[in-house]
Amino acid sequence: MATRENTLILFDVDGTLTVPRLAATQEMHDVLKALRDKVTIGIVGGSDLVKQVEQLGASVLADFDFVFAENGLAAYEKGQSIGEQSFKDHLGEEALGELIDFTLSEFSKVKLPKKRGTFVEYRKGMLNLCPIGRSCSQDERREFFEYDKIHKIREALVEKFTAKFGSFQTADGRQINLKFSIGGEISFDAFPVGWDKTFCLQYVEKRFENILFFGDKTAKGGNDFEIYNDPRVKGYTVVSYQDTIRILKELYNV
Ligand SMILES: [Mg+2]
Incomplete structure (x- = not known):
């Protein structure tokens, strides 16, 4: 059974939790809050933290267990920085x-x-x-x-x-x-090489039995392709944030 200890769900942001470039809906916030009672949750996006705050709210660092900005070059756990890398x-x-x-x-x-x-x-x-x-x-x-x-x-x-x-x-x-x-x-x-979304997995791969990833650009050439196909991750492709909500309701009854 999935628990907060053994299961992490990572989400892409644009097109997966929100309409691209726009803010998340109240329904999405409610679903994620309910989901977090059952499993550990995180986001991994290409944008910087400033953009993630715009889309997911000022409390984004508190609302997700893990926040990976710039594909994890800036990494946060429970609001604290756990890693910083630059070119x-x-x-x-x-x-x-x-x-x-x-x-x-x-x-x-x-x-x-x-x-x-x-x-x-x-x-x-x-x-x-x-x-x-x-x-x-x-x-x-x-x-x-x-x-x-x-x-x-x-x-x-x-x-x-x-x-x-x-x-x-x-x-x-x-x-x-x-x-x-x-x-x-x-x-x-x-x-x-390797500085795509899989970069963030180094921070979580040894800590969870199950890592799920939800993304909308999982086809070749898309920015979710590498992590979606990574053997450490079970990938889900969504076509919109509504699709993400539908799957989460199905899987976790949230
Ligand atoms: Mg996306």
């Missing part, structure tokens, strides 16, 4: 500097009809790399996207970057594996 700390200043230098050097060799500014955006869990520059206008963005479809600028860059940084050793002998992934219209991201 910078993972790589170390030297390797991060090399990656940024390589980016600027490669971007300087790319011929484009237009270039603007902000070619590297530094984020907590990744670098966002943009050959045209993120400060381009909406029209320039569209133009680049069409140009890139024909000339495969980003594809060629991803290949070069992967060859150099896909698997390498830092000066102090640590093994680093980076993934380069095209997203959106103008840029590609650099982040460590």
Whole structure:
């Protein structure tokens, strides 16, 4: 039987507990409260904690046993921080500097009809790399996207970057594996292999007999795909937050 001690249910946020980008309904809050009497509950989302508070309320850290923001790069249990990781700390200043230098050097060799500014955006869990520059206008963005479809600028860059940084050793002998992934219209991201939602499992895998995961983007290419298919987890695919409520009522009579 599922108990608070042996069972953890992890939820994606957007499309699983809420309409994407919007706040959770009162019904969802009531169902989760009833569920928490029976099992341990947590959330794992790609957004930061600020966005999670907007969607799930100011008491989100109190309402869930585990809160994993940015896929678990910021981890909380019972309101207390239990882990903090960043791209910078993972790589170390030297390797991060090399990656940024390589980016600027490669971007300087790319011929484009237009270039603007902000070619590297530094984020907590990744670098966002943009050959045209993120400060381009909406029209320039569209133009680049069409140009890139024909000339495969980003594809060629991803290949070069992967060859150099896909698997390498830092000066102090640590093994680093980076993934380069095209997203959106103008840029590609650099982040460590494994820094998807499965990142959060290190904090809970040894503590529960059963870990369930509910998510809406569980197909290949979706941001729930890796955790949904992880052998440590029993995955459920939902099509909306109403679907989540329906399944929870069925499974736990909440
Ligand atoms: Mg989602």
